[in-house]
Amino acid sequence: MSLPRYPEYKDSGVPWLGDVPAHWKVQRFKWVIEQNDGGVWGEDPDGSDDTAVLRSTEQTVDGYWQIGEPAMRKLADRDRLSALLQEGDLLVTKSSGSALHIGKTTLVDESVAAMGACYSNFMQRLRLDGQLSPRLAWYLLNNGLARTQLDLLSNSTTGLANLNGSIIGEIRLATSLQDEQNAIVAFLDRETAKIDALIAEQEKLLSLLAEKREATISHAVTRGLNPNVPMKDSGILWLGHVPVHWEIAPFRYCVDFQEGPGILATDFHDEGVPLLRVSGVQGRWATLDGCNYLAPARVAEQWEHFRVAEGDLLISASASMGTVCEVGPDVAGCIPYTGIIRLRSVSGVMHKPYIRHLVVSSQFITQIDLLKAGTTIQHFGPTHLNQTVITRPPEAEQLEIGAYLDEQLSIMANLEKEAVCAIDLLRERRSALISAAVTGKIDVRGAS
Template identity: 30%
Template sequence: MSFPPYPSYQDSGVEWLGAVPRHWRVERLGNLYREVSEAGSPELPVLSVSIHSGVSDEEAAPEDNERKIVRSEDRSKYKRVSPNDLTYNMMRAWQGGFGTVQVEGMVSPAYVVARPRTEVPSKYIELLLRTPGAVEEMRRHSRGVTDFRLRLYWDQFKDIRVALPPQEERNAILAFVDRETSKIDALVDEQRRLIGLLQKKRQAAISHAVTKGLDPTAPMKDSGVEWLGEVPAHWVVTALKRYSMKVTDGAHISPETEGGIHCFVSTRDVSDQGIDFEGCLRTTPQSFDYLVKTGCNPEFGDVLFSKDGTVGRTTVVRDAPDFVVASSLIIIRPSPEILNAEFLDLLCKSDAVQQQVASYVKGAGLPRLSIQNLLRVIGVFPPIDEQSQIVAATAPQLDAIRQLHAAADAATALLNERRSAFIRAAVTGKIDVRYVDVQQAEAA
């Protein structure tokens, strides 16, 4: 179902807003909100702001650059927040680090707390501020010499102008957005369930191939390792380190990134699809040369294993530019005469290895695996020619699963784009949903 535009529009006089419905009013955020800085109290929960999900009392995502928030003894500088307050992280506002408060609580001193002066529902303002034009406007009002140092102070935030419909119309828009996004969210959940099933199927295929082999009639033996169970009798059960030429991690220093040109890869850049060389950080030639000298540069055929944060991601270094890695990645260089790199990658992804790794992980806030503990991991190793056969035999099945996974990811992305488009069109007045009743919305 398509939705009509409003009957008439006017120039808002604000570049990022453009034309808005004629009866909407343009206001400075400072006319709608006032900054408050009330001291918190010991009984209140500490809330955090995520760039993805807004305000919650849960640990912020690692990419939000937030440490796990605990009930600190010293809360003297924390700020009290109340339902319908709008709060934002000064350093992350332009990336979406803001949200509407739902419960009484308190937030970090690094957050700004804005309290409505009028009846404006902050949820509406939050939806409006998450539109691309508003995000860019917040970035433009932020102060700092680089993106990393940008901060949106109250004095700049309050000067941002927004367009508001009358209260009854705002309520209608919020109801419309809630109905439409609920339907889209249900479809997204279906795709996520499919992705979960595909991941389980992929994991089972990998785990069986690298611990049981391709020949169902092969004689078996007890591996003596709980995680492995029975394995083919002619396979070798031993520590991973005995089949590796080199096991080391990446840089333990912060590389220079100002004017960087060489790829500096960390855990977040590694996935089953390979290494994200487009999105990774860049380091300077001087820093790069130093890191190469200290052994932080992987070579073709090495396997990267993530040890910090999301522990256990692996990939093989194939055709790639020269790059160096962060300390969050372990470089495993297999002994080529006895260990196939692609087989090692599958073995590291298997339940047998992943369960061992999980038993060695330390740290609640930031999970970590030490190199010493990875060296203790026991693997099972067939002869080198059989390793190659297993890699070749599993490739078609894994490729098929990967394609289905990619299709589900693409469908999810399209649904999320549609969700964002609905919200953006409604809260900026590009579509008129005042007279859309529940029956019409459900038929859309």
């Protein structure tokens, strides 16, 4: 899309704004705000005349509402009236445990206003005075133009990544006449909707690829690759039918496994033998991310038999299941921390390529979940693996299945990478388009 520039520009006096259309006004945000108020929280509800209080957790990072069951609170009449939301109000998250969420802004539309809700004290309400379109302000506040300023102002003013009404009011912006603002909003509504639709298509593709990945793995490790092979009832409800020549065997007979030792923080040192953490077993290969170190003498005395070897597989017992990684030469010899389970194939029984896919299959994870539900131990660990049964094809077939899944998952991974790249580019395009429109770098008045 090629759009014209305005016929005449002037220096805004603000480096990040640059030149703006000659007839636009450069000012601080506070000069277009009528009310700039913190929120309320009140008391616990008693079921009588309680009020819905919206929270920052009901705002998405990109500035949309995601309201499920709003918190009901008992508010004094004065607080309820002062914090009652109206259509056109803007709500800014001013405090959060995540820097990603600070500054996210939602717009109160007709449906939200109809709720008769108030807002919590982790949010700041901005009610504009009519000089600036609330929807145009919503575009600006959720764009890097404002978020970067908020980040700089919050850190330079308070030393902490928290906002207040004064900081928000210091944002610098360029405003145009109301008719022109309406044209910019109409343009951005139309063009961002197109981009958002393309992003949604790519996100749907990612979801479909994830489903296909799961289905491909699960089918291969329970049905095999030959669609014409005779099947038999496994006798296990969650497993169903399997190839007639496959065995159903206890996991502990096919795979050698061991959880890392429980080690106290007092055993940590600045150097020595690396202690693998869960953060290092999230990808295809184990890494030393977040690792601590142990004294070599203490390892030799107490933990030597826990050392991992090149080619070992590692899964996390404390994080969500579905990820398995392999030990490379750079990690070999390290000690896995408790919560990390080391898997080794049993020679002549089970091969590593098959194990790698088996332990992330939906059937395997479902079995673990069923075992956890039946015990008082709700985290995943060796206790559950000792009770697990698995499919065991002949060795040659295990290798064939492993190679097939490696190939298919590689193809899917490339498609996922392309989709993620497309989403990133579309989001960059969306942000750049908004920035250009709200700063007057493009003239959208005649766009259709």
